[in-house]
Amino acid sequence: MPTVGWIREDALEAFYEGTERTPDPGPPAKPTFRCPFCISVFSIQKELHDHVYKKHRVERPVMLLGGTEPSGRTVVRVPMGRSQVGVANATTVQISIDGRDPENCTPDAVPKKVAEARQAEMNLVLLNDSQANAQPVSTRYKISFRIADASELRRVEDAFAATLVSSSITRDTIGRFLSDPRTQGPGSEYASGLANYCLGILLKERPEAENLTTPFSRYRENYGSALQVLADFDRPLARLITGVVRFALNDFSGADSSTGYWELDFAKALLSDPSRASMPSLDGDAKRRPICPVDHGTARILDLATRMAAESRWSPILDDECREIANSEVLDATDHEKALAIWAAAALRTGSSRSAIEPLTQIAAVYPFNSWAEQYLENVSK
Ligand SMILES: [Zn+2]
Structure with a gap:
C-alpha cells in the first residue's frame, strides 16, 4: 500500500511539470x-x-657512500674519496654543516663537500623536483664525520699501550685511558672502540676485585660495538682486535685473511673448515711483543687449538682435556662450542673418528659449525 506522503504533490510541482521540459540528457x-x-x-x-x-x-633521490646508502645516522671514520660518493635522481641538495643554515648546491658539488669533511655534523636533504606541478621528493641524511689522521690515531694507540696493555684491565684503567689527553679530539672515536673492547674483556673475565654487577652476557654487546667502530680502521691493531672479537663471537668469516697473530689465524682456519688442505703455519719461534690484551676464555681456546693440532696421535687423555674445557663453568657458551669443534677437528685429523663422535653430536646443529660438523657426523657414524 503506497504511503500518503508519496502520492500527494503540491500545486507548484504540478505547475512545473506542466510547463518545464528538461532537455534530454542523451547518452552518458x-x-x-x-x-x-x-x-x-x-x-x-x-x-x-x-x-x-x-x-x-619522480624517482626517490639517493646518495651512496662507498656503494651503500647511509642509514638514518651514519658515522664516517675514514676519509672518503670523491669517487666513493654518488648522488642520483636529485635536482637540488641542501647541505647544513654543524647546525648552520642550509645552503643549496647542485648534486655535482656533494662529493667534494663529503670528501673534504673531517670533523662535522652534516645534514643533507636531496630533492628531486623535476616535475613542475608535483611536490618534490626528498631524502634526508644525517652524517657525522669523525675522521682522525694517522698521527692522531697513533697517539691513541700509544695511550692504549701505556694504560691498557702494560697494566691490568680495570674500570679504573679504562677510565684513565679515556681521559688521557691523547685520546681526546679527532681520535676519540677510535679510542671508544678500544675502550669498549677492554670493557668487554673485563665483563667476560669478571675479576673479583671489580665487583661487577653487569651481567656476564653483556660482554657481547661491548665486543659488538667495538667491532662496529674498529672494523672501519685499516690499522694492524684494529685488524687484530676485530679478528679476536669475531673469533670470540664465533664468526669465522674471512678465515683466509691474516691478522699476524698465528694462533688466531690458525684456529680461525681450523674452525671454519677442518678439512682444508693448507693451514696457516704456527711460527712459534719469531719474536713477539704484546700489542693488545685477549680475554682469558679466548686465549684458552687458542691454546687448546694449537696444542691439539700439534698432536700426531689421539688418546682418551686428549678427549678428557678437551671435555674439561668444553664443560668448564667459567667459560662462555661460545667458547664451549669452539672447544667441542677443536676436539672434533683435531681427533678427525689424527684419524680417530670414534673420538670425534662425542663432540660432533653436540655441535652438529650449532651455527656456524653445522656447516661442516653435520656432514662429518654423518660420515663417521656410518
Ligand atoms: Zn602528463
Missing part, C-alpha cells in the same frame, strides 16, 4: 582522465597511468 558523457602534471587528456584510465609512469615518474 565519455569519461576523461586529465594528467595532473601536463595538459594531456586521456579517455582510458590505464593510458593516463602509463603516461604518468613514463613521462612524470
